[in-house]
Amino acid sequence: MFQWFHRFGSAPYLYRLAGRLAPWLGGLCLLSLVAGLYLGLVVAPADYEQGDSYRIIYIHVPAAWMSMFVYVVMATSSAVFLIWRLKMADVVALASAPIGAAFTAVALITGSFWGKPMWGTWWIWDARLTSELLLLFLYLGYLALRGALETPQSAARAAAILAVVGVVNIPIIHYSVEWWNTLHQPATITKLDKPSMHISMLRPLLLMVLAFQLLYFYNLMIRTRTLILEKEGRARWVAELAGGERD
Amino acid sequence: MTPKRRQRLLLVGLMLGGVSVAVALGVNAFRQNIMLFHSPTDVVAGAVQPGQPFRVGGMVVEGSVSRSNEDLAVKFELTDHGETIPVSFVGILPDLFREGQGIVAMGALNDSGTFSATEVLAKHDENYMPPEVAEALEKAGKMPGTAATFGSKTVMQP
CATH class of the missing domain: 2.40.50.140 (Nucleic acid-binding proteins)
Incomplete structure (x- = not known):
């Protein structure tokens, strides 16, 4: 366990691992994205009530799930950073933040596009929408805090505390539709009962969820590498790497 | 785990626990207002x-x-x-x-x-x-x- 921990804590090891994984993640992501979009937008049947408008679910739901998943990754690695002072955990958290913010923004914007024709409004201050907006502000606040403090160390620590504390919002987002009256509909898939979606529509959705998951990890690898180089720019192994790649 | 790390783990745990309780109380108090x-x-x-x-x-x-x-x-x-x-x-x-x-x-x-x-x-x-x-x-x-x-x-x- 500790050996594993130490290996991930080593910058050159993580740098090389991320470099090796990135092309595979990117390739698989592209494949599942193309297949999922084709199946979802072309093959899947229209909905009995919403017609073709429901197809935004193939972007909206994976983005919304990832907005929460990425936050949990960010909060967990921030906690690891706070407790074990593992620098690479902080790198993973920082690399995740803009990706998560993007997923959150996509979920909010696509939801708004669907809300106008279906509900009759772009936005409503119900518990689900408000808590998801709060998630976007948590991501942006995390990034702002990193830039606001003078020394990188204290910025990293303050932002990590914010990330850990903010994880309280995640169960609120998930259960908001059950705890309170909301305009947003309750969960279709993530419930103990069987999914309330026909299998012909569900399959492309699950494929899109996989694609978004891969998209996150692909971006995480790329961003982690960049951040490691930025952080370790003066280290000898980076100099060797730069020298070795010149020819 | 060194005592220092254990202490930090406890601190992070307490912080999260405290914030959860505070949020739960707040949200419960505003129950009527959160209802759409x-x-x-x-x-x-x-x-x-x-x-x-x-x-x-x-x-x-x-x-x-x-x-x-x-x-x-x-x-x-x-x-x-x-x-x-x-x-x-x-x-x-x-x-x-x-x-x-x-x-x-x-x-x-x-x-x-x-x-x-x-x-x-x-x-x-x-x-x-x-x-x-x-x-x-x-x-x-x-x-x-x-x-x-x-x-x-x-x-x-x-």
């Missing part, structure tokens, strides 16, 4: 005064929708399968508005006990299916409606 809408049962029970603006949510009663011949006025009844209240509205209804559909309306009660709405929003349920499947379910009488959603959720604690 009242149910017809609440309204009949006198949860809101006439003239006070609020939202009401429920199902449009089958066969209750009557439209005016001259303007965009529409009247219908809203139910949560407990109580039913009359609603009047002038304006354009959302695409999903139909009898048996769940809706959320913003407005106020007038003196005669009718809810006069200024905005009507359709509440979509969590069911997605192709038209053929919906037809087959309808025939078999197994159509999952928004009834369950509204029935179980609209009863609010005082």
